[in-house]
Amino acid sequence: MYQTITSKEKFILYLKILVPILITQVGLFAMNFLDIMMSGRAGATDLAGVAIGSSLWIPVYTGLSGILLAVTPIVAQLIGGKKQHEIAYTVMQAVYLSIIIAIIVFIIGFFTLQPLVNAMDLEVRVHEIAYDYLIALSIGIIPLFIYTVLRSFMDALGETKMTMWITLTSLPINAILNYLLIFGKFGFPKLGGVGAGYATAITYWVILFITILIIQKQISFSQYNVFARFYAISVKKWKELLVIGVPIGLAIFFETSIFSAVTLLMSEYDTITIAAHQIALNFASFLYMIPLSISMALTICVGFEVGAKRTVDAKQYSIIGIGLALLLAIVTGIILFLYRDIIATIYSTDQAVIPLAQHFLLYAIFFQLSDAVGQPIQGALRGYKDVNISLILSLISFWVIGLPLGYVLAQYTSLDAFGYWIGLSSGLAVGAILLFVRLYLVQRNFHTIELLKGK
Known part of the structure; x- marks a missing residue:
């Protein structure tokens, strides 16, 4: 990161940071996409099982890893405030915390996973695949959480290209392992959808080892001596990370877990409807990578400027990010409308699933438009370390407005399963408006504080 003067300079720097983040996020999502798509080629049952397992895992991962995203605004503000000597200590404390969080996930999952899957009224084989897929995926939890910390450190320095290359390097590995383990090629066991879980877990370990090697060897990272010494665990530093990270993680969890709740509620429908819904949900999640990446880039840029006490510059970055998100949402909405038939056939060859998936994809357009506003604003607020109100607004948007409205529309109108999408889109739109007001106030x-100090 470096200081910029004109709006053009800011836009160019923002794009330099954003584009690698977007490619990285798409790459990470592609692992989940490949799991579902390649499992779909193994059969509708494998598709439904992996999709349900994935929908249960994603809110857990995104919510808990969201806690670790506190590293980004903290390190960004340390860089802006010229306190580089504190970075290694902060990063290593976050690594310790990530391992503890992973262990807690193991313990809770051991006791709750089976009852949770049992609570869903699924066909026997779909139930088995969903459960075994999650067990396989759990092998990669520890490296995935540690990588989240190290990636946040690298991104906060503005070195987003490096995490992009790490992710792109791992994608072919994931695809090959999927091919070998799902379909049982070259002497490997034919595991179907469950094989996708093992493939992704192994890939997470590969990503971690590559990242550690780069941080040790590349001068732009090695100068901070992140792994140079062993630091004692600091409850005080953990508290700082958690005070910022927990609201971030919970806000993300409230958004992503709502889809797991919808999946549970939709278990009353047949496998075809569930598969079609999951196709639309998975592609909507793919489009979500755009506003999410814009949000992450805004956290870095805004955090850097706030740390340097340049609040006017921080506001200019916010405008750039939100405006870009809206423009891209309109473009992707048009693409989704025009090519929803092609999108559906990418996921499945089942002629019963495809037309229903196309219908669900129409509702995904409205969802991603609302997300284009809400996510970038949350990213800007995180740059200011303002996270608590975002948490409350996420809770209201999805669990107080979105889900109850969706349930009513699905159960008491002719919309059926489509009612859930309308409810969630409505809740997200309300949340985006409230977040905009919060950003304005912050x-x-x-700016007022800065003016007073100037006097």
């Missing part, structure tokens, strides 16, 4: 407050 920016005004920071």
Whole structure:
């Protein structure tokens, strides 16, 4: 990161940071996409099982890893405030915390996974695949969480290209392992959808080892001596990370877990409907990578400027990010509308699933438009370390407005399963409006404080 003067300079720097983040996020999502797509080629049952297992895992991962994203605004503000000597200590404390979080996930999952899957009214084979897929995936939890910390450190320095190359390197490995383990090629066992879980877990370990090697060898990272010494565990530093990270993680969890709740509620429908819904959900999650990446880039840029006490510059970055998100949402919405038939056939060859999936994809358009506003604003607020109100607004948007409205529409109108999508889109739109108001108030407050200090 470096200081910029004009709006053009800011836009160019923002794109330099954003584009690698977007490619990285798409790459990470591609692992989940490959799991579902390649499992779909093994059969509708494998598709449904992996999709359900994935829908249960994603909110857990995104919510808990969201806690670790606190590293980004903290390190960004340390860089902006010229406190580089504190970075290694902060990163290593976050690594320790990530391991503890992973262990807690193991323990809770051991006791709750089976009852949770049993609570879903699934066909026997779909139930087995979903459960075994999650067990296989759990092998990669520890490296995935540690990588999240190290990636946040690298991104906060503005070195987003490096994490992009790490992810792109791992994608072919994931695809090959999927091919070998799902379909049983070259002497490997034919595991169907469950094989996708093992393939992804192994890939997470590969990503971690590559990242550690780069941080040790590349001068732009090695100068911070992240692994140079062993630091004692600091409860004080953990508290700082958790105070910022927990609201971030919970806000993300409230958004992603709502789809798991919908999946549970939709278990009353047949396998064809569930598979079609999951296709639309998976592609909507793919489009979500755009506003999410814009959000992450805004956290870095805004955090850097706030740390340097340049609040006007921080506000300019916010405008750039939100405006870009809206423009891209309109473009992707048009693409989704025009090519929804092609999108559906990418996921499945089942002629009963494809037309229903196309219908679900129409509702995904409205969802991603609302997300284009809400996510970038949350990213800007994280740059200010303002996270608690975002948490409350996420809770209200999805669990107070979105899910209850969706349930009513699905159960008491002719919309059926499509009612859930309308409800969630409505909740997200309300949340985006409230978040915009919050950002305005935070920016005004920071600017006022800066003016008073100037006097």
